[in-house]
Amino acid sequence: MNDLLECPICGAEVKRQRATLPIQVSSRSIPVDGEYSTCTGCGEAFFAPGEMDRAMRAASSVIRDEDGLLQPEEIRVIREELGFSQAEFERLLGVGEKTVVRWEKGTIFQNGVTDMLMRVVRDVPGCAAYLREHAGLAPSAKSQSHASPTDSVRSSVPQPPPRRTA
Secondary structure, three states: OOOOOEOOOOOOEEEEEEEEEEEEEOOEEEEEEEEEEEEOOOOOEEOOOOHHHHHHHHHHHHHHHHHOOOOHHHHHHHHHHOOOOHHHHHHHHOOOOOHHHHHHHOOOOOOHHHHHHHHHHHHOOOHHHHHHHHOOOOOOOOOOOOOOHHHHHHHHOOOOOOOOOO
8 A cells, every 4th residue: 555645746636546557568558457556636646665566477478478578487497497597597608697587477478589589498399408509508417418419409400311422
């Protein structure tokens, strides 16, 4: 609950009410339904602690659905099934510190290229081990095989037929 009784902008009364507010996420404005404090005079909205995080998670979820991106729980499952800590997964994917934390909390969403990379890491045998080696990360206890990560990736990719020489 918000203790704000008077609007700091116009001085009118502030009341709690259900409303649909546009939440700005990057360049997109996503309408999010919720209970907010709004000024009865100028219409300004005020957020109590935690309300903005909830609104951002809801808006980010809408964007993920619209763009066909992995949801926070799916990202966490991929990371955990492959045996990565959040920091290791960030290094593997080449993203900034605390990015995976924010994806898994749902407060921000990943771009399409990173989403596709996570799907490849999940779906292509040996890919995670290859990228782990490339990123200089220690092998995990959950490694898929004892073969060279490069060999397992290459063996899963169809090879062209041998060329004939005349």
